[in-house]
Amino acid sequence: MKPEAPSDLLVISSSPHAHCGESVTRIMLDVVIALMPAFAMSLWLFQWQALRLAAVCVAACLLTEWLCRRAMRRASSLSDGSAVITGLLLAFNLPPALPTWMAVAGSVFAIAVAKQVFGGLGYNPFNPALAGRAFMLISFTGAMTTWSRSPWIQKVAYAAGSATTQATEVAVDAMTAATPLGFAKEALKAGAPMPLFSDLALLKDFFLGNVNGCIGETSAAALLLGAAYLLIRRVITWHIPVAYLATVFAYAAILHLVAPGTSLPPHVHLLSGGLLLGAFFMATDMVTSPLTRRGMLVFGVGCGVITMLIRTVKTGAYPEGVSFAILIMNAFTPLINRATRNRVFGTKKECARS
Amino acid sequence: MDPITTSTLCIGGIGLASAAALAVAEKYLSVPQDPRIGKVTEMLPGANCGGCGYAGCADYARAIVADNAECNLCAPGGPACAQAIAAFLGRAAAAMERRVAIVLCCGDDTEALRRAAYNGIADCAAAQATAGGDKGCAYGCLGYGSCARVCPVNAIRIANGIAKVDKALCIACGKCVAACPRKLIKLVPAAAEIHVLCSSKDKGPAVKKVCGTGCIGCRICTKLADGAITMDGFLAVVDYAKPLTNEETVAKCPGHCIRKDAPPPTPNS
Amino acid sequence: MATIPSPHTFRGGIHPAYNKALAAAAPIRELPLPARLTVPMSQHLGAPAKPVVKAGDTVAGGQLVAEAAGFISAPVHAPAAGKVVAIEETLTASGRACAAVVIETAPEQVWQPLPTFPEWRFTDAKQLIEHIGAAGVVGMGGAGFPTRVKLSPPSDKPIDTVILNGAECEPYLTSDHRMMLEHAAEIRIGAEIIRHILGARSLRIAIEDNKPDAIAAMEKAFQDTDGDVAVTVLRTSYPQGSEKQQIFSVTGREVPRGGLPMDVGCVVENVSTAFAVFDAVVNGRPLVRRVITVTGDAIAQPANLLAPCGTLYSDLVAACGGVAGQAAKVISGGPMMGFAVSSLAVPTGKTASGLLLLSPKKISDFSSQACIACGRCVDACPMRLSPAELSQCIEADDIDGAEPLALMDCIECGSCAFVCPARRPLVHHMRRGKAVVMARRAAAKKTP
Ligand code: SF4
Ligand code: SF4
Ligand code: SF4
Numbered sequence A: 001m002k003p004e005a006p007s008d009l010l011v012i013s014s015s016p017h018a019h020c021g022e023s024v025t026r027i028m029l030d031v032v033i034a035l036m037p038a039f040a041m042s043l044w045l046f047q048w049q050a051l052r053l054a055a056v057c058v059a060a061c062l063l064t065e066w067l068c069r070r071a072m073r074r075a076s077s078l079s080d081g082s083a084v085i086t087g088l089l090l091a092f093n094l095p096p097a098l099p100t101w102m103a104v105a106g107s108v109f110a111i112a113v114a115k116q117v118f119g120g121l122g123y124n125p126f127n128p129a130l131a132g133r134a135f136m137l138i139s140f141t142g143a144m145t146t147w148s149r150s151p152w153i154q155k156v157a158y159a160a161g162s163a164t165t166q167a168t169e170v171a172v173d174a175m176t177a178a179t180p181l182g183f184a185k186e187a188l189k190a191g192a193p194m195p196l197f198s199d200l201a202l203l204k205d206f207f208l209g210n211v212n213g214c215i216g217e218t219s220a221a222a223l224l225l226g227a228a229y230l231l232i233r234r235v236i237t238w239h240i241p242v243a244y245l246a247t248v249f250a251y252a253a254i255l256h257l258v259a260p261g262t263s264l265p266p267h268v269h270l271l272s273g274g275l276l277l278g279a280f281f282m283a284t285d286m287v288t289s290p291l292t293r294r295g296m297l298v299f300g301v302g303c304g305v306i307t308m309l310i311r312t313v314k315t316g317a318y319p320e321g322v323s324f325a326i327l328i329m330n331a332f333t334p335l336i337n338r339a340t341r342n343r344v345f346g347t348k349k350e351c352a353r354s
Numbered sequence B: 001m002d003p004i005t006t007s008t009l010c011i012g013g014i015g016l017a018s019a020a021a022l023a024v025a026e027k028y029l030s031v032p033q034d035p036r037i038g039k040v041t042e043m044l045p046g047a048n049c050g051g052c053g054y055a056g057c058a059d060y061a062r063a064i065v066a067d068n069a070e071c072n073l074c075a076p077g078g079p080a081c082a083q084a085i086a087a088f089l090g091r092a093a094a095a096m097e098r099r100v101a102i103v104l105c106c107g108d109d110t111e112a113l114r115r116a117a118y119n120g121i122a123d124c125a126a127a128q129a130t131a132g133g134d135k136g137c138a139y140g141c142l143g144y145g146s147c148a149r150v151c152p153v154n155a156i157r158i159a160n161g162i163a164k165v166d167k168a169l170c171i172a173c174g175k176c177v178a179a180c181p182r183k184l185i186k187l188v189p190a191a192a193e194i195h196v197l198c199s200s201k202d203k204g205p206a207v208k209k210v211c212g213t214g215c216i217g218c219r220i221c222t223k224l225a226d227g228a229i230t231m232d233g234f235l236a237v238v239d240y241a242k243p244l245t246n247e248e249t250v251a252k253c254p255g256h257c258i259r260k261d262a263p264p265p266t267p268n269s
Numbered sequence C: 001m002a003t004i005p006s007p008h009t010f011r012g013g014i015h016p017a018y019n020k021a022l023a024a025a026a027p028i029r030e031l032p033l034p035a036r037l038t039v040p041m042s043q044h045l046g047a048p049a050k051p052v053v054k055a056g057d058t059v060a061g062g063q064l065v066a067e068a069a070g071f072i073s074a075p076v077h078a079p080a081a082g083k084v085v086a087i088e089e090t091l092t093a094s095g096r097a098c099a100a101v102v103i104e105t106a107p108e109q110v111w112q113p114l115p116t117f118p119e120w121r122f123t124d125a126k127q128l129i130e131h132i133g134a135a136g137v138v139g140m141g142g143a144g145f146p147t148r149v150k151l152s153p154p155s156d157k158p159i160d161t162v163i164l165n166g167a168e169c170e171p172y173l174t175s176d177h178r179m180m181l182e183h184a185a186e187i188r189i190g191a192e193i194i195r196h197i198l199g200a201r202s203l204r205i206a207i208e209d210n211k212p213d214a215i216a217a218m219e220k221a222f223q224d225t226d227g228d229v230a231v232t233v234l235r236t237s238y239p240q241g242s243e244k245q246q247i248f249s250v251t252g253r254e255v256p257r258g259g260l261p262m263d264v265g266c267v268v269e270n271v272s273t274a275f276a277v278f279d280a281v282v283n284g285r286p287l288v289r290r291v292i293t294v295t296g297d298a299i300a301q302p303a304n305l306l307a308p309c310g311t312l313y314s315d316l317v318a319a320c321g322g323v324a325g326q327a328a329k330v331i332s333g334g335p336m337m338g339f340a341v342s343s344l345a346v347p348t349g350k351t352a353s354g355l356l357l358l359s360p361k362k363i364s365d366f367s368s369q370a371c372i373a374c375g376r377c378v379d380a381c382p383m384r385l386s387p388a389e390l391s392q393c394i395e396a397d398d399i400d401g402a403e404p405l406a407l408m409d410c411i412e413c414g415s416c417a418f419v420c421p422a423r424r425p426l427v428h429h430m431r432r433g434k435a436v437v438m439a440r441r442a443a444a445k446k447t448p
Helices: A024-046 A048-071 A082-092 A100-113 A128-139 A151-162 A166-175 A180-190 A200-208 A220-232 A239-258 A266-271 A275-282 A293-312 A322-339 B003-029 B035-043 B057-066 B078-089 B124-128 B146-150 B175-179 B204-210 B220-224 B248-252 C125-134 C175-182 C184-198 C212-222 C243-251 C271-283 C313-319 C376-380 C387-395 C399-405 C415-419 C426-446
Strands: A010-012 B099-103 B116-118 B156-159 B162-165 B185-189 B194-196 B229-232 B235-238 B258-260 C002-005 C028-030 C036-040 C064-067 C082-091 C097-105 C161-165 C202-208 C228-234 C266-270 C289-295 C303-308 C329-332 C339-341 C354-358
Touching: A010 C329, A010 C339, A024 A048, A024 A082, A024 A220, A024 A275, A048 A082, A048 A100, A082 A100, A082 A128, A082 A275, A100 A128, A128 A322, A200 A220, A200 A266, A220 A275, A239 A266, A239 A275, A239 A293, A266 A275, A275 A293, A275 A322, A293 A322, B035 B057, B035 B078, B057 B078, B099 B162, B124 B146, B124 C426, B146 B156, B146 B175, B175 B185, B194 B235, B220 B229, B220 B248, B248 B258, C028 C175, C036 C082, C064 C097, C125 C184, C125 C271, C161 C184, C161 C243, C161 C271, C175 C184, C175 C212, C175 C271, C175 C289, C184 C202, C184 C212, C184 C266, C184 C271, C202 C212, C202 C243, C212 C228, C228 C243, C243 C266, C266 C271, C271 C289, C289 C313, C303 C313, C313 C354, C376 C387, C376 C415, C387 C399, C387 C426, C399 C426, C415 C426
Parallel strands: A010 B116, C002 C228, C028 C303, C161 C202, C161 C266, C202 C228, C289 C354
Antiparallel strands: B099 B185, B156 B162, B194 B258, B229 B235, C036 C097, C082 C097, C289 C303, C329 C339, C329 C354
16 A cells, blocks of 8 residues: 655755756747748738738648657657748748648658658758758759749839949840849850849848748848847857858959959948848757857858859859758858867867767 | 579579589588587577576587586576586586576656656667666665666566566576566576565655655564575665565565565466 | 955856845844764765664764765764764665664763864875864865865876855855854964965965845954955856856866866865864864754844754754745755755755755746757756757657767756756756766676
């Protein structure tokens, strides 16, 4: 017969007994909040297409996550909110007219193959949304690089273009068929002159997102607003985005100085091709980026260099490069972690890097 | 040549060249070794459990042949293996009986109380280091499975808060014995069927306060066991060197901690 | 005598909610002598003391009841006169069992003082060290390292700076703070005795800037002290009270890995320890009582109690008006490095600086999730380790992988687990890993 136990057992645990109150769910919620301005802009720019893709991707990601956990007989992980982010980020990286079934396929790949196969959140070596996008780029190359836009946006674009110089008009014309970077790449391949993008009205378009591209990547203003929120809430630190953007800027600036005729000005590089979305929201994905501040700087610089290599190689097929750059650096994260550990207090040299 | 043929030839060529290099190296660079070591290694079960005290089966085989180590140290292999090795090396076969691990506590969560709510990592030593552990009994099984995690053959289950060894699966490697921070696991002869499943050295009233199946030190069993149960302070302990068959001990133990093993399940069931 | 801002601050660290207001204003109050004292033999780092009394003996207050059992060990004295009723096993706050001398206190208190050294300035250092050791003085801020050992560095390790640790960086705790306010003069003498023994040129009193009244009290007390004396005002940051971090903040020197403060010419003593040194040398009183902060949101009247070592926690709680509502967690010490206990039937010791009772809504859950590699623990670790990687190695039983990552340098300060959003019990992992390494080292020593 079991003896009677005291009613309220005291909790015993190892020290510390205090916690700052932060949680994974809260971090994920902050990221979702930070993505909202960009989402609002995409709704304005691409209307129901944006809503369709976002809804489909988020739903497909959540469902896949739930099914995977069930199949592996693990506790459900829906509540940590990471699947919502994967869905949103993936949708943000898709062209507006993409068929729904492709978006579903990408979402399933992102969650099932890029995340749950490795054991779920925390164990995935690659950013799931980017892995999903890379999978789609390779599988559905045509659909993933077709940039149709709603007639309404086209009108706005032409209105903006009509007031500008001739050079920009060429650009605007071309932009109805390709993203700014895509256009530049075509021009580079054909030996045609680069568009200059120096008009203020066009810069405004970049800021508002009034250019071709994936649904969530076009509006620099909305992305920067979200990034500011993440920085203020200390969800991310400045290291990766600043290193990334500075590298791209420096690389592009040098190139543009040396060969102005065959390269885009640096600010265009910064504002287009999903760079801001990538630098603030995807390169900073905690799980797949380095642990130390120094590691983060290395990571950011690496992303920047690879992005610019992809963008400026003449024969390359991909004009944007952000997704692949981050994925490649994801693969280097364990190595960077090893090489950039802090100097242990009381030691002269770095601690063994095994 | 088209690129496919070129690359196939290149890769194939590299493979062949390396294979040749390895074959040459094997022939000329290998350290000469007593051929009997390889043979003995093959005779061992290959579990690499380390229960013999060596770094694995191959290392134990080397020790048997080169250092004259006893050949009956392999628990998984059992007497058959020991005899085979002894016969092969022309040594006298040492006697060996099959042994199994047993957890000497039966105070599960139905019978023994917890004195605190533990919030920490699932490791018995870590739980023990946290305010002395959450089990009411300072001797009993904590049930966080450190033994189960080191068992190479998954013979230990944690059920209802305590660990239990599956006699049929246990290979007596002794890893669980070392893993238990409360030293509750012993290797005993597999033939023994009656055990005192308690390790509490506390006096009867103290035991009763925390556990419904603890040894209360009443000594009733010692009188029935014909010397096979002795007292260590207030705790009855089975002397496995002597046969203990009197099932009355099980029935008469007022602490209900003398238990007889359930008969092994028939293979087909 | 000067007051200077600390020239450095260690990297890492955290800013927990300090919650000191609960008890900071409560003056030190003497606990009425409990009827029964359970005096543990292990109130210090090192070997438990060996009892020299037996059940039935009558003891006077201050009488030796157990002698030191080795170089790193300390004697234990009777906190009060009475009768030894038993020598039995008790669970100490740290969760380990040890022997305890149980004394039923007598209504008539007789006191047996140790010799005194009013002329300590002209007394030989060796003699003073012996005396301080015989009085059972140990470090009262943390682990309880015998003060005698700290005061006798080998001759090739000259000490130039004594740091008086008044940081009290643990949230909730206010016992050192109250000591500095109420016993500044005694602490000063204690500090000067320590400085005299070590022949140290400089004396620094290190206090965090969130205790301006304590800074003022120390400034006043040390006003006319000669030589290089200064109050160093530390930036409030946890763990400023940790020895290595404090030495760095005060002097800019880093204690080398695996080394001791004396390797960089420093000795750090807690302010309460300085008081105990004063008490032993000037008053001939062994270390048998201390101030303990009883606080938390589940105690009726938070207080700073002067209680004999060996008082049961239940007696302390009763003296503070009992439990308010429900106590879900009882912690010996502070919330960052204290030990949770499973019952109130645990005695205090020389190192017990606080007793913290937390209600269910104040306790944090540490049910582990996978590490999301946010790097916050890495930023927070004052030893500059990588708790994320360490904990994952240890979780995977890869202790060999954890050791080269400086596992043994972890000071278990808890900064990492405090900030971890995945609520990983990082310190628990560190502890387990360290225990495994220690066991291996001990085994390796036995079989060379
Ligand atoms: S009293 Fe015996 S059976 Fe009960 S928990 Fe303790 S050791 Fe186990
Ligand atoms: S507990 Fe150890 S690993 Fe964690 S922050 Fe403190 S020193 Fe670093
Ligand atoms: S704080 Fe926690 S989740 Fe973040 S890196 Fe450290 S262990 Fe991982």
